[in-house]
Amino acid sequence: MDPKSYDACRRYDAANVMRWTARDLRSLATGLAYLAPSFVLFAAFVFIPLGRTFYLSFFNTRSTGAITTFAGLDHYLELVTSAEFHAGLLATALFVLYTVPLGIGLGLVLAVLLNQRLRGINVFRTMMSSTIAISAAVGSLIWLLLFNPSLGLLNYVLSLAGIAGPQWLIQPNVAIVAVSITTIWLTLGTNIIVLLAGLQGVPEEIYEAAHLDGAHGATLFTRITIPMVSPSLFFLVVVDTIAVLQAFTQIHLLTRGGPVDATRALVYSIYLDAFQNFQFGYASAQAAVLFALVLVLTLVQFLVIERRVHYQ
Amino acid sequence: MTAIIAMRRRPLRPGRVGAYVLLAVAAIIVAFPLLLALSYSFMSESEIATFPPPVLPANPTLGNYRTVLDSIPIGRYLLNSFIVSTAVVIGQLITASLAAYAFSFLAFRGRSLLFFVFLSTLMIPWEATIIPNYMTMVQLGWIDTYQGLAVPFMATAFGTFLLRQGFMQIPRELWDSARIDGASSFHFLRTMVIPLSRPALATVAIYGFLSTYNQYFWPLLITNQTLMRTTQVGVAQLRFEESARWGVIMAGVIMIAVPTLALLVAGQRQLIRGLTAGAVKG
Numbered sequence: 001m002d003p004k005s006y007d008a009c010r011r012y013d014a015a016n017v018m019r020w021t022a023r024d025l026r027s028l029a030t031g032l033a034y035l036a037p038s039f040v041l042f043a044a045f046v047f048i049p050l051g052r053t054f055y056l057s058f059f060n061t062r063s064t065g066a067i068t069t070f071a072g073l074d075h076y077l078e079l080v081t082s083a084e085f086h087a088g089l090l091a092t093a094l095f096v097l098y099t100v101p102l103g104i105g106l107g108l109v110l111a112v113l114l115n116q117r118l119r120g121i122n123v124f125r126t127m128m129s130s131t132i133a134i135s136a137a138v139g140s141l142i143w144l145l146l147f148n149p150s151l152g153l154l155n156y157v158l159s160l161a162g163i164a165g166p167q168w169l170i171q172p173n174v175a176i177v178a179v180s181i182t183t184i185w186l187t188l189g190t191n192i193i194v195l196l197a198g199l200q201g202v203p204e205e206i207y208e209a210a211h212l213d214g215a216h217g218a219t220l221f222t223r224i225t226i227p228m229v230s231p232s233l234f235f236l237v238v239v240d241t242i243a244v245l246q247a248f249t250q251i252h253l254l255t256r257g258g259p260v261d262a263t264r265a266l267v268y269s270i271y272l273d274a275f276q277n278f279q280f281g282y283a284s285a286q287a288a289v290l291f292a293l294v295l296v297l298t299l300v301q302f303l304v305i306e307r308r309v310h311y312q
Numbered sequence: 313m314t315a316i317i318a319m320r321r322r323p324l325r326p327g328r329v330g331a332y333v334l335l336a337v338a339a340i341i342v343a344f345p346l347l348l349a350l351s352y353s354f355m356s357e358s359e360i361a362t363f364p365p366p367v368l369p370a371n372p373t374l375g376n377y378r379t380v381l382d383s384i385p386i387g388r389y390l391l392n393s394f395i396v397s398t399a400v401v402i403g404q405l406i407t408a409s410l411a412a413y414a415f416s417f418l419a420f421r422g423r424s425l426l427f428f429v430f431l432s433t434l435m436i437p438w439e440a441t442i443i444p445n446y447m448t449m450v451q452l453g454w455i456d457t458y459q460g461l462a463v464p465f466m467a468t469a470f471g472t473f474l475l476r477q478g479f480m481q482i483p484r485e486l487w488d489s490a491r492i493d494g495a496s497s498f499h500f501l502r503t504m505v506i507p508l509s510r511p512a513l514a515t516v517a518i519y520g521f522l523s524t525y526n527q528y529f530w531p532l533l534i535t536n537q538t539l540m541r542t543t544q545v546g547v548a549q550l551r552f553e554e555s556a557r558w559g560v561i562m563a564g565v566i567m568i569a570v571p572t573l574a575l576l577v578a579g580q581r582q583l584i585r586g587l588t589a590g591a592v593k594g
């Protein structure tokens with residue numbers, strides 16, 4: 001289209017923004033009819049409940065969930081002062097810190113290993129990405145056995161190396177490590193698949209050119225591979241962090257938030273306060289914090305991806 | 313035969329052998345927990361208790377599987393999970409195809425804004441809305457029901473996004489000629505768009521099935537009766553018994569993991585397409 005007539009269209013559109021013709025209304029009605037089933041469900045189970053979460057966070061409730069009195073900012077102020085909630089935030093932060101960098105680093109190493117042209121490589125790819133099909137409950141039950149101090153293989157293998165294994169799920173500072181190890185294993189499949197796709201998108205010529213310039217081994221990895229897959233790496237940092245913030249199953253099956261709140265991560269804390277202590281208002285304030293954290297992470301991702309991570 | 317000839321033609325260089333060894337070791341380490349669960353499911357409790365911890369069963373037995381079948385209604389759990397997951401898949405395919413069609417073929421004012429509203433649901437973690445959603449279930453009397461387990465998940469922004477990408481690959485000319493022939497827009501969706509988008513629909517279906525089947529928090533919350541438990545919650549209950557029977561737990565774990573692993577092998581290509589679809593939360 002020639003630019004002049006395009007501009008003319010734009011001006012025409014701008015002048016007509018507020019005017020709806022009968023045809024506009026008819027096409028809108030058709031469009032909405034197709035969107036209605038999804039929108040009804042989103043309204044009922046996403047948008048309205050989110051609004052109710054914020055609303056509830058300003059009220060006190062009975063154990064049935066019925067609202068009793070207005071609490072104002074009390075629940076949020078309680079979050080600021082509660083030692084329990086601080087322990088939970090610390091657990092969440094450690095959980096992210098242990099899980100995300102290690103999980104992605106391990107995923108990258110394995111993806112590089114899998115990014116070779118070899119006969120039968122697909123068998124290895126399937127095996128190593130198998131954890132995408134494994135549920136958090138199944139993974140947690142298996143790791144629960146591995147962490148078992150008397151029956152578990154983990155401490156036995158460590159003892160062979162001369163290391164006295166810890167009481168994985170009983171020592172407060174170790175329990176969050178155990179939960180993190182389980183989570184790293186559970187997310188490994190996704191990390192490998194995303195990074196492998198990223199690696200396969202790197203043009204062969206770049207490596208050849210760098211080779212001619214005398215670069216090899218570690219230099220190739222740090223100067224070419226990592227920058228070239230940086231969009232995938234960044235995508236995973238955000239997605240994996242959000243997944244860790246939402247983690248519940250591992251904690252419920254491995255540690256139940258303990259010992260002494262050492263693994264009381266955000267969603268588990270919401271579960272305890274809402275469905276064990278029946279403090280729905282206070283739990284809703286924590287749910288609002290969860291929403292805010294995920295929102296910020298998503299916006300950061302959106303802004304950075306818009307700018308691109310690496311520069312071609 | 314051709315494989316053998318091709319192998320002979322390309323002799324194994326030492327570097328290649330090294331690569332295979334490295335890959336094999338890495339694959340075994342990654343899959344080890346799963347392989348161990350399989351191995352333990354065939355061990356008697358007394359063998360599991362021996363020291364050093366065994367890796368392979370000395371006398372493989374099916375006893376644990378028999379105990380699972382006798383002590384928990386695992387058949388019912390599997391049935392529940394299949395009913396709920398299938399219902400979610402059917403619901404998602406219907407709602408997402410309709411919405412993706414509107415977002416790709418239909419032109420109407422406010423379309424971009426509505427698409428943005430759709431995508432905004434991806435930023436809202438389910439756990440942030442779980443308290444009001446639980447209250448809704450209580451009010452509707454949907455605790456311990458299939459609809460309570462399935463209906464909240466029957467719309468999917470991620471699936472709509474994937475299908476829209478697939479629909480946009482369909483040539484516009486098909487749409488134009490269908491319109492000239494006087495076909496209604498719904499007729500075009502049903503007879504042209506859906507049949508041409510089978511791969512994208514399969515991706516959405518596999519995703520929907522896996523994520524519903526593997527749910528834990530929501531079914532834990534809204535089921536109380538044993539017979540309404542799903543696989544994940546039902547088998548995890550074995551962990552909270554007085555003294556854990558590890559062989560039995562591992563047999564249960566294998567029984568509920570087999571359907572998802574089979575789905576992984578059958579639908580790997582579709583799953584990978586979904587995971588790499590871009591910067592959308594999976």
